Amino acid sequence: MKRIACVLILVGAVSHIAAAADPGSTFRLFVAPNGNDQWSGTLPSPNDSKTDGPFATLQRARDA
Known part of the structure; x- marks a missing residue:
């Protein structure tokens, strides 16, 4: 029962x-x-x- 209550509280918080x-x-x-x-x-x-359009590299997206 405590486990279910904890899960419900966690789901509610999230x-x-x-x-x-x-x-x-x-x-x-x-x-x-x-x-x-x-x-x-x-x-x-x-x-x-x-x-x-899009960037060509992940580095450019990181630096944006």
């Missing part, structure tokens, strides 16, 4: 923390083999004019 997180503040960067480290990294694939 749910509360997850609900408190602001999903609007998510910051996503994209890295792809066809990317370019001079781009913003905010698009999952290059745009039509090839002026913006």
